[in-house]
Amino acid sequence: MDFLNGITLLLIYQLVGEVSVLMLPIPIPGPVLGMVLLFLTLLAHGRSTASLESASTALLSHLSLLFVPAGVGLIVHFERIAQEWIAISLALVLSTGITMATVAAMMHIATRYLSGKT
Amino acid sequence: MDNPDLAAIWVYLSTSPLLGLTITLVAYSMAHKLYVYARYNPAFNPVVTSVTGLISILLLTDTSYESYFEGAQFVHFLLGPATVALAIPLYQQISKLKRLWVSVLLSLTAGVAISSLCTVFIARLFGASLQTQLSLAPKSVTAPVAMGISEQIGGLPSLTAAVVVITGILGAVLGPKLFKLMRIQDDSIKGVAMGVSAHGIGTARAFQVSSEMGAFSGLAMALSALASALIVPWLLSAIGILQ
Numbered sequence: 118m119d120f121l122n123g124i125t126l127l128l129i130y131q132l133v134g135e136v137s138v139l140m141l142p143i144p145i146p147g148p149v150l151g152m153v154l155l156f157l158t159l160l161a162h163g164r165s166t167a168s169l170e171s172a173s174t175a176l177l178s179h180l181s182l183l184f185v186p187a188g189v190g191l192i193v194h195f196e197r198i199a200q201e202w203i204a205i206s207l208a209l210v211l212s213t214g215i216t217m218a219t220v221a222a223m224m225h226i227a228t229r230y231l232s233g234k235t
Numbered sequence: 236m237d238n239p240d241l242a243a244i245w246v247y248l249s250t251s252p253l254l255g256l257t258i259t260l261v262a263y264s265m266a267h268k269l270y271v272y273a274r275y276n277p278a279f280n281p282v283v284t285s286v287t288g289l290i291s292i293l294l295l296t297d298t299s300y301e302s303y304f305e306g307a308q309f310v311h312f313l314l315g316p317a318t319v320a321l322a323i324p325l326y327q328q329i330s331k332l333k334r335l336w337v338s339v340l341l342s343l344t345a346g347v348a349i350s351s352l353c354t355v356f357i358a359r360l361f362g363a364s365l366q367t368q369l370s371l372a373p374k375s376v377t378a379p380v381a382m383g384i385s386e387q388i389g390g391l392p393s394l395t396a397a398v399v400v401i402t403g404i405l406g407a408v409l410g411p412k413l414f415k416l417m418r419i420q421d422d423s424i425k426g427v428a429m430g431v432s433a434h435g436i437g438t439a440r441a442f443q444v445s446s447e448m449g450a451f452s453g454l455a456m457a458l459s460a461l462a463s464a465l466i467v468p469w470l471l472s473a474i475g476i477l478q
Contacts, residue, residue, distance in 0.1 A: 186307035227338035
């Protein structure tokens with residue numbers, strides 16, 4: 118029952134997020150707003166519940182699976198990829214590496230100076 | 236398929252969502268077994284092997300992506316509640332987050348800007364078409380959000396979904412090596428870098444290292460999704476790529 122209650126609550130927050138995004142001029146996706154709202158609720162409530170934890174563990178421990186259908190979508194773009202694969206691969210590899218290194222370096226420096234951490 | 240009964244069964248199955256859903260789950264569970272058997276060697280990342288397997292099956296059986304997606308959409312749908320669920324590990328790291336939030340916000344804003352600009356410039360430098368550049372721009376953002384941004388700026392959402400997955404795999408594979416090279420040991424730092432550049436697939440990898448790295452990766456992924464939705468369209472028009 119825990120899992121069912123948890124997933125229901127997650128879906129309710131997603132629904133509230135999606136509807137708010139449709140009604141208000143907020144340029145962010147519904148699930149992201151739902152996450153922000155749930156986070157604020159947990160902050161206000163002061164603790165999380167067993168049912169939410171059971172549903173989130175179930176979903177997040179198989180997170181990779183959820184990307185598979187989108188990944189198979191590559192099949193639709195074979196032609197474009199065949200033509201532009203050099204530019205696409207270089208852009209993906211280089212910019213992923215650069216982004217990751219920059220964020221790690223900035224976090225490293227910022228935590229040292231801002232949080233007085235060694 | 237010359238047996239008429241088999242052909243009829245195939246016609247039935249290929250129009251029902253059951254087959255697409257089932258082969259997705261079977262392919263993933265086999266891919267995951269292979270990954271465990273290969274002792275978590277990143278070359279056997281279960282997303283890569285299951286996507287490769289499924290694409291081969293679709294090509295061999297001459298099945299369209301649309302009819303496959305009829306079934307696979309039930310798995311795809313769970314990305315929404317999974318995004319909402321990120322609030323929970325985030326909340327569990329609240330005490331650490333309170334201490335680090337300035338650093339996290341600074342680094343991830345810079346990361347989001349660098350990620351989209353770098354991607355567009357490199358793609359443009361090597362001759363990608365404008366539509367491809369725009370589809371690649373939100374590549375580090377979690378799939379549902381990236382697809383939304385792509386649509387907004389004039390890219391191809393389905394191409395974006397695919398490059399988002401590739402980026403996630405690249406990040407999950409390169410990340411641990413890069414952190415070792417940079418001699419970064421703090422799991423919160425590694426988590427933020429992973430989440431900003433490799434979204435959910437990076438986060439899934441981060442949870443394998445530690446729940447702290449996973450939580451920070453999830454946090455960074457969620458916040459950078461928020462930041463990207465706000466910054467990326469504005470940034471691309473500021474540099475004159477979007478009119």
